[in-house]
Amino acid sequence: MSEGSAEKVNMAFIAAIVAVATIGGFMFGYDSGVINGTQKGLESAFDLGKLGIGINVGAILVGSSIGAFGAGRMADIIGRRGVMMLAAILFLVSALVAGAAGSSAIFIIARIIGGLGVGAASVISPVYISEVTPANVRGRLSSVQQVMIISGLTGAFVANFVLARYAGGSTAPLWLDFPAWRWMFWLQAIPAAIYFLALLVIPESPRYLVARGHDDRALAVLTRLFGPQEAARKVAEIRASLSADHHRPKLSDLISKTTGKIRPIVWTGIGLAVFQQLVGINVVFYYGATLWEAVGFSEDNALQINILSGVLSIGACLGTIMLVDRIGRKPLLLIGSAGMAVTLAIVAYAFSTAVTGANGAVSLPGHNGLMALIAANLYVIFFNLSWGPIMWVMLGEMFPNQIRGSGLAVAGFAQWIANAAISVSFPALAVSPGLVVTYTGYAFFALISFFFVRAMVHETKGRELEDMEG
Structure with missing residues (x-):
């Protein structure tokens, strides 16, 4: 605009x-x-x-x-x-x-x-x-x-x-x-x-309406959103972005006609979707109480920690809303990756010090329980300040108009498969090889995600959707 x-x-x-x-x-x-x-x-x-x-x-x-x-x-x-x-x-x-x-x-x-x-x-x-x-x-x-x-x-x-x-x-x-x-x-x-x-x-999305040839309906929606002059300009821009290769969007559009390979932007979308899950966030939301009880916290305290994590998550997302259009998507992803790698490593270290008492109860000695608690909640903050919301923001805007639906289909599918893999595997991994190795693995994926973002992700802050390239 x-x-x-x-x-x-x-x-x-x-x-x-x-x-x-x-x-x-x-x-x-x-x-x-x-x-x-x-x-x-x-x-x-x-x-x-x-x-x-x-x-x-x-x-x-x-x-x-x-x-x-x-x-x-x-x-x-x-x-x-x-x-x-x-x-x-x-x-x-x-x-x-x-x-x-x-x-x-x-x-x-x-x-x-x-x-x-x-x-x-x-x-x-x-x-x-x-x-x-x-x-x-x-x-x-x-x-x-x-x-x-x-x-x-x-x-x-x-x-x-x-x-x-x-x-x-x-x-x-x-x-x-x-x-x-x-x-x-x-x-x-x-x-x-x-x-x-x-x-x-x-209303329906004006970009979908133009893609389907309903320019008049798209103009009416855009006029209500942005005013008549801007609406006319936007319809022309959307039409131009589609005209170079205008046909009904299809899954094969994800393959480049020049190279015959899947477009790099698609791999970027898949990577963002998968890494969001490989850092282990759903372990916190699906198994939080079980996790904390496994290292010696009472059931009541474990449930309170879950509530605390939820409140911190919402607060971090509100921080994203204030920052995402100021400093951009890529910097937030990089900050999140680095922060999660460090905090997950600290959690893994704290869990490595767990001791089992004579009665079979597990506990973390000294201040290590507090260390694990603080690091885990900082991890939740880093995730929800960055990868939690920004992955969805990026997937919604990074694909060119012609392949947006197809790109979302593939990336969304990859995200849920990764979600299932992490969620299903955690109970078994927590037993063998154990929480220390499991959380070290999540920390490793967070570290790799930092370099993935540096190499593959391009900033989309302030860019019109019609300017996105595939």
């Missing part, structure tokens, strides 16, 4: 659009977090062992990887808003069916359906936001997605806690004589329905 037209930007309308789009991030976090308070109910209702619980809990990741891949391509067919509306329907169906499931098989199907919505929302909300916001504030508005993801996780934890406390336990009967754990899933239907209804009142 040109500086001279800045006074014409309808920021109130843009803020409303972003607020609606990021409900998808909230649903992403809520659907991922709601499972945490329901595992006792699942065990008793379906007579599950540890393996069965793992399959029921992990089913969402299967759906998420498929949803992320399919949504990127579908967004080029039915539109960005269309995919978000489909995700809202999937969230609603999943909540109702999971809560009513009479067997493990039905529950797994319901969670896969919810995962499809999670995967779709995870990749489409950021790209939609990037396509309807001015370049000078695009980073901070796209970063709101991460705040909403963490808010959704926290919201699920709070809702589960309140329902269980009110009923007297997650397996105790609540309203209509159904156990509380079922209501934990049914409660999710409320934000899912709100998400769907809110999507009815926001």
Whole structure:
């Protein structure tokens, strides 16, 4: 957007659009977090062992990887808003069916359906936001997605806690004589329905509209966003960015016609998506309480540490919102990589000093428990100041118009596969080779990510989407 037209930007309308789009991030976090308070109910209702619980809990990741891949391509067919509306329907169906499931098989199907919505929302909300916001504030508005993801996780934890406390336990009967754990899933239907209804009142992405030949509709949307003169200029720019090789976007666009190889920008997107998971952040969110109890903290203290990590995460994301359009995306990624490498190494060192007492209890001697606690929370801050939100910001804006949907499909799929690999492997790795080696591995990936960013990532701060090169 040109500086001279800045006074014409309808920021109130843009803020409303972003607020609606990021409900998808909230649903992403809520659907991922709601499972945490329901595992006792699942065990008793379906007579599950540890393996069965793992399959029921992990089913969402299967759906998420498929949803992320399919949504990127579908967004080029039915539109960005269309995919978000489909995700809202999937969230609603999943909540109702999971809560009513009479067997493990039905529950797994319901969670896969919810995962499809999670995967779709995870990749489409950021790209939609990037396509309807001015370049000078695009980073901070796209970063709101991460705040909403963490808010959704926290919201699920709070809702589960309140329902269980009110009923007297997650397996105790609540309203209509159904156990509380079922209501934990049914409660999710409320934000899912709100998400769907809110999507009815926001416009489709103007870049998608131009790509589909609906220039008049795109002009109307852009006029409402930026004013008539800027709207006409933007339509012309979008059309020009597509005209050099204009055809319906397809997956094969990711392969360069000159070299016959996958475009470097695609590898950069995949690398950003995978490294975000290889630094081990989901170990903190999925296994935080178990992790701290394993090194000697009480259950009560472990749960308090989880709450502290959530609050710090939101605070760090708010810091990103203030900084991302000032100092840029790449510097924040580099700061995050360096900070995570150091703090993860300190956590690994602290865990290496763990001792087992005569009664079999594990503890960290001296001040090493405090050292591990401070380093782990600094790690959470570094992640959420950088890789947490910035990865989604970059994926939403770094690809040229012609390949944005396809690029998101591949990178989003890679992100969820890496998520599953880290989440599934941690319990076994924590036993053998142990927490020290495991956390040293996460620190190593954080270090490698620093050099990856230096070599492969190009700054996108302040650049129009039409200027992105592949």
